[in-house]
Amino acid sequence: MRILLTSDWHIGKTLFSKNLLEEQAKFFEDTFFACLKDVKPDLLINAGDIFDRPIPDLDSLRLFEELIKRLFEVKVKSLFILGNHDSRRASIHSDLLRMVGIAIARDLTYFFNPLTLDSSGTKIYLYVLPYLSLREYEEEVEGQGFENTADFIKSLLKNWISHIKKPAILVSHLAVSGTIWTDEELPLKGLSREYLLPLECFSAFDLVLLGHLHSPQVHQKKFIYPGSPLPYSFDLLGKERGVTLLEIKDGKVSHLERINLPSPYELKVYVDYFENLKRLPRDRALVKVILKDKQPIYEVERELRKVFPNLLTLVYEEDERRENFLDFLSYLDEDKATPFELEPLSVFKNFYKHILGKELEEEVWQVFNKYYQKFVGEVERYGY
Ligand SMILES: [Mn+2]
Structure with missing residues (x-):
């Protein structure tokens, strides 16, 4: 059976001031669905970060609706999971969508009761672990007192290890150790570099299909990140983006292929x-x-x-x-004030000196101070 793996669509992503929604729509229409029709996978898996924000705007929701409709039209069974940028809002209508072959995993239902896939007569178990907030996870198992989500996941995987039926594939949205990071993985809902999960946590699984890291990568032929299908930072210039195709035979990966897709921008x-x-x-x-x-x-x-x-x-x-903000401040102010002790008027004085290389003149100071006091007065009255 053929699985097309993708993740980190980040629908509604804004890069600096540029909203990429139009470009994303064009990419899915012209490129992604052409690829899907070409490959005709038995299953499409999106491993999280469907949207860029937990509360997507209407235009982003509309694009997702359109994509779901297109998936239904081309009759490709699909599994979406929530990532650290998503909230359960992304899974609205999921019971209804399930009836037409599109699943959106928003809890641990498919972790405790895995989906089954039929690969030429062999049953494969698909365990689905979406990314939730710690509170949502704890509600799922009625457990409490975890320090962070990584600890919760470690404990869950450990406690459930004897229940895992083989061959087993895990689909999740997290970061494992020894991986390559970009500057695109934002720690929304606590998923940051500090929460790397050791590879040993996943010993019960034959294959681990993951979202979160935006640069495509494979580790130990087992941990597969398809990466985001579009470039979302200047950091990854020149690195190819696309999707990953897996062919599974007798419960094992018989073919792994990277399909690079051109970006509309x-x-x-x-x-x-x-x-x-x-x-x-x-x-x-x-x-x-x-x-x-x-x-x-x-x-x-x-x-x-x-x-x-x-x-x-x-x-x-x-x-x-210049390394960081504090360096910048110590350069400005000989007293090495901390950011909280800085007084706006002395910041201006120093900034002026920094830019023009001379002391602030009395006339300039008068003008600045006049407008600054007016600004302060208005803020007091009306708020920011
Ligand atoms: Mn992401």
Whole structure:
């Protein structure tokens, strides 16, 4: 039997100020469903992070509805699970959808009662462990007092090990040790790098199909992350995105194939001096600019937008090198004030000196202070 594995769609994702929903819709319509029709899998598995936010906006929900409808039309049985970006809202109508071959796992039902797959006469057990909040997990087993979700999952896997029927596949949304991270995996609902699960926790399973990590990877021929189908940061430039196809025979993976899918948008990073960048031909890619200039440039963003209409973010190379916020503060203020002790007026004074390389003049100070006091007054009256 053939399983097409995907994860981390992040429907409604915003990259800096750019909402990618339109591009996502185009990708699914033009590319993803073409691939699905081509591959004709027996099962499509989405291992979590269906949406980018626990409370998706209406347009994101509409796109998901459209995708579900298309899955029904092409008659591909599907299993979705919740990831750390999802909430149970994503699983609305799941009882109804189950009747047409689309399952959305929102609790531990399919963990305690696994789904069965028929692979040329051999039964395979599919254990489904969606990502829930710790409170939701604890309700599922009427257990309490876990420190974090990782501890809960460890305990669950350990306690259930003798019940696992073989061959067993686990579908989940979590991070195992020894994996490759990007800057896209946000620790929503507590899933961060601190909560890596050791590989030994999964000894009862023959295969572990996972979401959460956005860069596609396979470990020990057993732990498979398909990664997100689209690029969601400048960090992973040039890395191919797509889906993973698995063929299963006699309960074992007989064929593992990576299918790269083209993205409808391009992400690019330019590292150069302003003088060189402004002479470049117009580029409609989604762009990050790293300026090598040492001095701040007046209206640089407006100027650069003439060349890069989809400029998403701009940094000075020197600032990027500066290690963190606290370093920046100690550079500004000789007294090495902590962020909480900073006084807005002295921040401005230091900022002015930092940018222009000279002391703040009395006239400038008067103007700034006038508007600052007006601002403070309005905040007091109306709130932010
Ligand atoms: Mn994700």
